Amino acid sequence: MTSSDDRGWLRAMPADGGRDALFDRAGHRVYGTRRLSELVQGRPPGVTGSQWGSASRTSFDLVVCAPDTQRPVVAVTIGPVPLPGSAEQRAERLTDAVSAAVGLPVLRIGSPTLRAADHGRRLIEYVLDARAYAAGGTGDEAAPVGFRDILGRLPDGRTGPVNDLGALARTAAVEAYVAGRLADPIVRGLHVHWTEGPAQGWSWVQPRLDSCLVERVSITAQRFSCGVDAARLAEDLATVAVGERLRAAPPDSPDLLARVDLTAEIAALSRRRDELVGGFAFDHLCAD
Structure with missing residues (x-):
C-alpha cells in the first residue's frame, strides 16, 4: 500500500450551506459520523479491492473540514481502544493504512469513558483553538506561553x-x-x-x-x-x-x-x- 500527501483524494463535504454540520469553530466546519468512503474520492492506487471494501465501511465520529476547500482537516474517533488481535483492531489498522495512502489526517482518542456525543465538541473546539494559538507566533519572536499554560x-x-x-x-x-x-x-x-x-x-x-x-x-x-x-x-x-x-x-x-x-x-x-x-x-x- 503506497502513501501520498495528495489531498486531491479527499472529498469536499456537500455545498449545502453547512446545514448538515454540527457546529463551526474558527471557520472550520465540523460534521458528525462519516464513513471513510464519504471522505475519499474512490479507491486510491496501491489499495486492493478487498482492503478498500473493508476500510470504506468504517466510520469516524467527527470530521473537521477546512474553511476554504471544505475538505477534511482531520477525522476523529473517540471511544474504547480495540482489544489486541480483535476484528475491531484489524479494521482500525486497515482504515489507518488507507487514510495514510490518501493523506487523510486521523486523530484517535482511546478511552473507556469518553464519547464523541458527550465530549467531542469540547475536544474539537479546544484543539482548533490551540492550533490557531500555536500558529499565531513567528520564528522571530520569543516563544509565547503555551496554550495549555x-x-x-x-x-x-x-x-x-x-x-x-x-x-x-x-x-x-x-x-x-x-x-x-x-x-x-x-x-x-x-x-x-x-x-x-x-x-x-x-x-x-x-x-x-x-x-x-x-x-x-x-x-x-x-x-x-x-x-x-x-x-x-x-x-x-x-x-x-x-x-x-x-x-x-x-x-x-x-x-x-x-x-x-x-x-x-x-x-x-x-x-x-x-x-x-x-x-x-x-x-x-x-x-x-
Missing part, C-alpha cells in the same frame, strides 16, 4: 491555567472530598509518549487511602498536530474522564485499583523509559 480565573475563583480541560474535574474532586466521598482532594496523573506508539495520560483520585479510581486515555495523531503536547492533552482528558466517573460511580465502585497495584504499574512504566519520547518524568510517583 495561559493563566486566568478558574471555576473555583483561583488563578490557574484556564486551558486545563481537567479544571472542572479537579474542582469536583475537592467538592467530593469535602462531602466525604474521597480520602484525598488531589487529582494526580502522569503522561508519556511511546516512541513507536500513542501518547498516553493517566489520572486518578483516591476514594480511600488504599484504593484509586483510575482513568487512562491514549491519543494517536496521524499527520495532525493538536496544537499542544499530545501526551499532556491525554492526561488532561484522563482527568476529564475521572470527573465523569466521580459523578457516576459510588466511592466503593468494584473497579477501583488498589493503590499498591497502581504504584507497581507506574514503576513498571518507569522501567520502560527507553521506549518513551523524552524518557519518564514521574519517578516520584513510584514510591508508595
Whole structure:
C-alpha cells in the first residue's frame, strides 16, 4: 500500500450551506459520523479491492473540514481502544493504512469513558483553538506561553491555567472530598509518549487511602498536530474522564485499583523509559 500527501483524494463535504454540520469553530466546519468512503474520492492506487471494501465501511465520529476547500482537516474517533488481535483492531489498522495512502489526517482518542456525543465538541473546539494559538507566533519572536499554560480565573475563583480541560474535574474532586466521598482532594496523573506508539495520560483520585479510581486515555495523531503536547492533552482528558466517573460511580465502585497495584504499574512504566519520547518524568510517583 503506497502513501501520498495528495489531498486531491479527499472529498469536499456537500455545498449545502453547512446545514448538515454540527457546529463551526474558527471557520472550520465540523460534521458528525462519516464513513471513510464519504471522505475519499474512490479507491486510491496501491489499495486492493478487498482492503478498500473493508476500510470504506468504517466510520469516524467527527470530521473537521477546512474553511476554504471544505475538505477534511482531520477525522476523529473517540471511544474504547480495540482489544489486541480483535476484528475491531484489524479494521482500525486497515482504515489507518488507507487514510495514510490518501493523506487523510486521523486523530484517535482511546478511552473507556469518553464519547464523541458527550465530549467531542469540547475536544474539537479546544484543539482548533490551540492550533490557531500555536500558529499565531513567528520564528522571530520569543516563544509565547503555551496554550495549555495561559493563566486566568478558574471555576473555583483561583488563578490557574484556564486551558486545563481537567479544571472542572479537579474542582469536583475537592467538592467530593469535602462531602466525604474521597480520602484525598488531589487529582494526580502522569503522561508519556511511546516512541513507536500513542501518547498516553493517566489520572486518578483516591476514594480511600488504599484504593484509586483510575482513568487512562491514549491519543494517536496521524499527520495532525493538536496544537499542544499530545501526551499532556491525554492526561488532561484522563482527568476529564475521572470527573465523569466521580459523578457516576459510588466511592466503593468494584473497579477501583488498589493503590499498591497502581504504584507497581507506574514503576513498571518507569522501567520502560527507553521506549518513551523524552524518557519518564514521574519517578516520584513510584514510591508508595
